[in-house]
Amino acid sequence: MARQAPDAGGLLLRLHTGATLVFLYAPIVVLVVFSFTSDSFGVRWTGFTLQWYERLFRDERLIGATLNTLLVATISTVIATVIGTMLAFAMERYRFRGRTGLEALLYVPIVIPEIVMALALLGFFALAFGLIDAWFGVRPVMGLATVIIAHVAFTISFVVVVVRTSLKSFDLRLEEAAADLGADPWQTFRHITLPLILPGIIGGALLGFTLSLDDFIITFFTTGPGTSLLPVEVYGQVKRAITPKINALSTLMLVASITLVFLSQFVQRRGRTA
């Protein structure tokens, strides 16, 4: 092979990679740096200040919205993880009629455009609540409950995918050994299967949690007027004006999500070596 050509190509590749990394990190750096700027439009560096963080912590609406968002993510993750793990077991361990159909049903939520799922849920809730009103005389309203239901619906599939991966690599002989030694199915599950696939379940749960925290579109469509949630709040504030308070909030969210991801990597790596 000619020596010169690959070197020139290699240099180009290196330059391209460098430029792409700059493109990827510029916004993050800008966001963090300008959360400390004294410029009230937050687009220039005019001096160091912590006032935006102070103002952020005094903003009760934003704090309330953050707590609501964490609540939604926690509850929906717990539900989606339990249901998703059960489905993963059914899919991996059993052969049954309709299994292919279920496989398809599980994949559609992953590939469907989020906005279609969001407006379908909005339309469904409105219709269902109208029927409940007509039959029972009480009209439920959209709020935390509807957001949680929607988040479970769109995260289940992701949990199933992750848990199935860890079930696939599971050595079934361990369960047979437990059964041979006299353990009943529940004991086998509790003491053998569960501890071994726990890293997979935790991985699925963390993925679901991250998706739920990051989601905007489905939350936006399924929340109600009286409920304030973080992404919806941020959207409203960003639409109104650029203010460094959002930078401060973004910086904190960045730190939180990076911590979360590192934590999940750590848990999964430990699971693999254990």
Next chain:
Amino acid sequence: MAIGGITAAGARSGARRRLAMLLAPGLFWLIAFFAIPLVVVLAYSVAVPGPTGRVEWRFTLENYQRLFGETLYVSAYVRSLWVGLLTTLICLVAGYPLALFIVRQPPAWRAALLFLILIPFWTNFLVRTYAWMIILSNNGIVNTAIQSLGLPRQILYPGEGAVLVGLVYGQLPFMVLPLVAALDRFDFTLMEAAADLGASRRRAFWRIMLPLTAPGIAAGSVLVFIPTVGQFVVSDLLGGAKVDFLGNLLQRLFTRSNPPNWPLGSAMAVIFMVVLTVAIVAYFRATAEERR
């Protein structure tokens, strides 16, 4: 397997019961809160929009007729598909060399690079879009740089260019990851073999590397294309809500317009799904052809 008094049939019915228990909650949730809502959209799309925004349950095809008849809707479809295509293409052209560079690094470097590419995407995507608003704003970094070169200030945001930047930024890793997976399976000695047989590097790339990594290209393209066509936040924030994309119209028809028009919005969503399915099936057919 029969322990004690349990017969084979008993064990089988026990397994059936366990399976039913495992399936019940998930099936319920996916059918009640995913499948049925999609059917509801289909039903809304052939219903009549009432004057106050209430849906009247009479069958009509007028919503579909309106979508195909009015330029506003047709042009939103065309624009969304076009921008989706453009974003996919830019991500592919930028992502392929990046993936190539990554797979040719020693393992430790590779893992680090992949990690570096993913970190920005663990932030909320509203926040990432917001960051571009800051960078491209009138007094932002890009304009400061332009002015320091003695050139006049440019209006970069809001505008279509800003939308494209925001979309590419948001979707790039979804292209890079499948490409890395595909290039990882690619046998680079094939390129040497091609060179030995007298093929130029360019020819070897087009005839060997590209067709053999086509599955990765296809997967990445679909992952980028679908969310881009359906988005409304990036065009709303970085485009200044001036040009309508499919997502913006859907959002308005469902939540903001006075009165809301759910049947029309539903018809729009149904057509969106049909167009998307057709586009993706055609695309996979084409890339399968390429591989042969």
